[in-house]
Amino acid sequence: MRPFRHLTREEIQQATRQACRAQDWQKIRVDPAFDVNRLQDVHFLGAVTIGKNAGVITVGEIQRPCGIHHAIISDCDIEDDVLISGVHDAIHNYRIGARSVLLNVHALIADQAAACGCGVKVSVLNEAGGREVTLFPGLNAQLAYLQAIHKHDAPFQGALEQLLRDQIEAMRSAKGIIADHVQICDAGVIKNVHIGAHAVVHGVSELSDGTILSCPEDPVFIGPNTICRSFIICEGAHISDGAVLDHVFVGQACRVGKTFSGENTLLFANCEAFHSEACSIFAAPYSVTHHRSTLLIACLFSFYNAGSGSNQSNHMYKLGPVHQGVLERGCKTGSFSYLLLESHIPAFTVIIGKHMANFDLGDFPFSYIADEGGRSMIIPGKNLFSIGTVRDAAKWPARDRRKAPLKRDLIHFDVFSPYTVAKMRRGRDTLQKLYAETPKESDSLHLGGAVIKRLLLRKGAKYYELAIDRYLIGKLLSAIEVNLDAGLTLEAALAALPEAKPLQQPDHWLDIAGVLVTGERYQQLMHDVSDRSITTLEQLLDRLTGLHAAYQSDEWSYICHAFAQEYGISLHALQAAPLRELVERWQNAASSLQALILADAKIEFADFAHIGYGLTAAAGEKTEDFIQVRGSLESNRVIQQCEEDAAAIKRRSQHILHLLRND
Amino acid sequence: MTREEITRRVIAVTARELGKKPEEIKEPHHFAFDLGADSLKSIELVAAFEEEFDLNLNEEEALKVQTVGAAIDFFVQLLPE
Numbered sequence: 001m002r003p004f005r006h007l008t009r010e011e012i013q014q015a016t017r018q019a020c021r022a023q024d025w026q027k028i029r030v031d032p033a034f035d036v037n038r039l040q041d042v043h044f045l046g047a048v049t050i051g052k053n054a055g056v057i058t059v060g061e062i063q064r065p066c067g068i069h070h071a072i073i074s075d076c077d078i079e080d081d082v083l084i085s086g087v088h089d090a091i092h093n094y095r096i097g098a099r100s101v102l103l104n105v106h107a108l109i110a111d112q113a114a115a116c117g118c119g120v121k122v123s124v125l126n127e128a129g130g131r132e133v134t135l136f137p138g139l140n141a142q143l144a145y146l147q148a149i150h151k152h153d154a155p156f157q158g159a160l161e162q163l164l165r166d167q168i169e170a171m172r173s174a175k176g177i178i179a180d181h182v183q184i185c186d187a188g189v190i191k192n193v194h195i196g197a198h199a200v201v202h203g204v205s206e207l208s209d210g211t212i213l214s215c216p217e218d219p220v221f222i223g224p225n226t227i228c229r230s231f232i233i234c235e236g237a238h239i240s241d242g243a244v245l246d247h248v249f250v251g252q253a254c255r256v257g258k259t260f261s262g263e264n265t266l267l268f269a270n271c272e273a274f275h276s277e278a279c280s281i282f283a284a285p286y287s288v289t290h291h292r293s294t295l296l297i298a299c300l301f302s303f304y305n306a307g308s309g310s311n312q313s314n315h316m317y318k319l320g321p322v323h324q325g326v327l328e329r330g331c332k333t334g335s336f337s338y339l340l341l342e343s344h345i346p347a348f349t350v351i352i353g354k355h356m357a358n359f360d361l362g363d364f365p366f367s368y369i370a371d372e373g374g375r376s377m378i379i380p381g382k383n384l385f386s387i388g389t390v391r392d393a394a395k396w397p398a399r400d401r402r403k404a405p406l407k408r409d410l411i412h413f414d415v416f417s418p419y420t421v422a423k424m425r426r427g428r429d430t431l432q433k434l435y436a437e438t439p440k441e442s443d444s445l446h447l448g449g450a451v452i453k454r455l456l457l458r459k460g461a462k463y464y465e466l467a468i469d470r471y472l473i474g475k476l477l478s479a480i481e482v483n484l485d486a487g488l489t490l491e492a493a494l495a496a497l498p499e500a501k502p503l504q505q506p507d508h509w510l511d512i513a514g515v516l517v518t519g520e521r522y523q524q525l526m527h528d529v530s531d532r533s534i535t536t537l538e539q540l541l542d543r544l545t546g547l548h549a550a551y552q553s554d555e556w557s558y559i560c561h562a563f564a565q566e567y568g569i570s571l572h573a574l575q576a577a578p579l580r581e582l583v584e585r586w587q588n589a590a591s592s593l594q595a596l597i598l599a600d601a602k603i604e605f606a607d608f609a610h611i612g613y614g615l616t617a618a619a620g621e622k623t624e625d626f627i628q629v630r631g632s633l634e635s636n637r638v639i640q641q642c643e644e645d646a647a648a649i650k651r652r653s654q655h656i657l658h659l660l661r662n663d
Numbered sequence: 664m665t666r667e668e669i670t671r672r673v674i675a676v677t678a679r680e681l682g683k684k685p686e687e688i689k690e691p692h693h694f695a696f697d698l699g700a701d702s703l704k705s706i707e708l709v710a711a712f713e714e715e716f717d718l719n720l721n722e723e724e725a726l727k728v729q730t731v732g733a734a735i736d737f738f739v740q741l742l743p744e
């Protein structure tokens with residue numbers, strides 16, 4: 001306990017001369033070094049403590065003396081060196097942290113033991129409810145996924161709800177909290193909101209029933225005209241320019257603003273939401289919506305990019321807003337695309353145009369689904385060789401803006417993983433079977449709600465096969481190349497590979513809002529929650545961290561399993577001759593896909609791309625105008641990288657074949 | 664397979680897949696610029712050639728084929744008389 005003292009009679013008299021008054025001066029206690037000169041026009045209500053207030057504090061570019069001016073302070077604990085000035089209504093029931101600033105604030109009020117956003121139920125994925133996620137500080141994408149998706153398991157949900165209740169009760173505090181080094185300026189009403197250290201709240205219209213988890217390493221900024229109700233906002237988030245959020249979670253390093261409106265929505269790490277509207281969406285890490293005419297509704301996303309005018313809905317809407325969609329990681333919806341829900345869109349798929357069919361296409365990742373004369377045509381595997389996919393894969397890890405010491409959401413960035421490769425293997429098998437069964441006279445057939453041209457059954461299977469070869473053989477080569485480089489024989493190099501732990505369901509992988517995990521590890525976790533072996537949310541978060549960490553060894557186990565199935569030989573028992581064949585197969589697969597990627601990239605420089613350039617140029621100078629703005633094919637960094645990668649594939653296969661020459 | 668036979672079949676497949684009449688297809692025609700084969704149509708066209716000639720084309724090599732005449736030359740090389 002700090003050694004607070006009461007004000008002396010002289011101090012009370014001086015305070016009174018400075019237009020201060022108190023309901024009961026005996027309930028006002030101050031630090032021994034308190035300077036009464038720093039009070040002006042303050043009305044104290046209830047019990048108030050004030051720390052030393054002798055210092056100065058920088059607000060914007062200006063150093064200002066600490067103190068309290070023109071404010072009603074009711075039942076508050078005010079720490080050292082705080083500046084409070086211009087409180088139009090009152091500050092009630094708050095602890096104000098050291099070196100914090102409150103300037104021109106309408107009201108800052110906390111009810112007794114207010115929940116401050118803890119326990120708020122967010123109706124994601126289905127506007128009408130049924131998949132609620134309970135907010136609390138400490139929520140991450142994975143815990144939210146377990147709450148929203150694993151609904152069929154009543155014992156699990158019962159146990160999880162108990163863990164959440166315990167956590168939420170433990171987090172209640174009698175007073176609202178403004179942590180140290182917080183700046184709140186030109187704000188409207190702030191009610192029942194905890195604000196973390198170093199947060200900057202500037203010009204907000206309203207904050208109510210929420211918690212802002214700011215920290216010195218990654219402060220939160222909440223800017224002008226923002227309204228946030230029933231929320232949790234995490235470290236590094238930047239919310240401004242008229243954003244309206246109601247029943248919303250904003251994850252670490254999210255960017256939200258430009259009049260975006262979100263309701264019953266979860267945005268996890270590094271999401272960006274501007275201009276548009278979101279309702280009941282579960283946006284796992286790296287989901288992005290930037291355009292005014294976009295309405296995202298009732299969908300699960302991750303690594304998602306919404307083109308302008310993207311929309312999803314239940315077209316007929318007969319029994320109320322009952323609908324949900326699953327867009328697996330890496331999907332893009334093109335300009336003015338429309339998806340009819342319910343739909344399940346496979347990973348890394350591009351949606352173009354308006355679709356009035358319910359898709360169920362989870363085993364056909366990397367596809368295009370395009371509207372063609374009112375029919376929804378699927379081109380399986382086409383997105384395997386989009387330069388956009390390549391660019392995204394490099395972009396996401398490089399754009400992780402999170403600086404907080406604890407990175408809440410767990411993320412695997414791999415585009416090609418057991419999760420997508422297992423799907424491609426199943427998808428390939430299905431396409432090959434359909435191709436064999438479909439008469440040549442058929443132009444097209446139905447596939448999971450979409451239409452596929454018969455010829456594309458064969459082509460899609462081939463694209464998947466190329467990607468499977470590139471992944472499985474490529475992983476093997478990566479594993480043994482270093483051993484061969486060290487001078488080991490092939491036999492010794494293979495013997496030095498890690499053992500593969502057998503998986504009970506090796507092809508069953510899940511994407512838990514960014515974490516790739518085997519089905520059996522996931523089931524074990526569900527079991528341990530259900531039977532109450534896990535007794536706190538902290539333990540559950542630790543287990544999720546463990547799932548994240550297990551990926552690498554589980555991936556290797558999957559590779560060994562799938563390799564044996566694909567090529568009919570155990571990876572550890574390979575001989576030189578079949579390995580040479582596999583190296584050539586890998587080179588063909590990798591080179592083919594790389595060539596297709598390069599061709600896709602070059603489209604950006606094709607003749608049509610020059611349309612509209614050179615408006616004021618003389619004849620023959622149109623290309624020069626294009627080059628000045630867009631650069632040339634030869635100098636483009638992405639194209640250069642593609643060409644370097646293509647050359648590296650050939651060099652690598654030659655190198656490995658050379659290493660195998662004596663085996 | 665003779666060059667004439669390959670030419671006839673390349674033109675027939677191109678016409679069918681791109682919605683043209685065979686007589687509209689000329690050897691100098693560029694699949695994209697003259698015949699309107701966008702990236703999606705190009706995939707279908709390559710798939711159609713693969714089925715027509717019962718081949719599994721190397722994607723890298725197939726990409727180099729930009730015109731009807733080049734396609735004919737390409738298959739002439741792959742399918743000896």
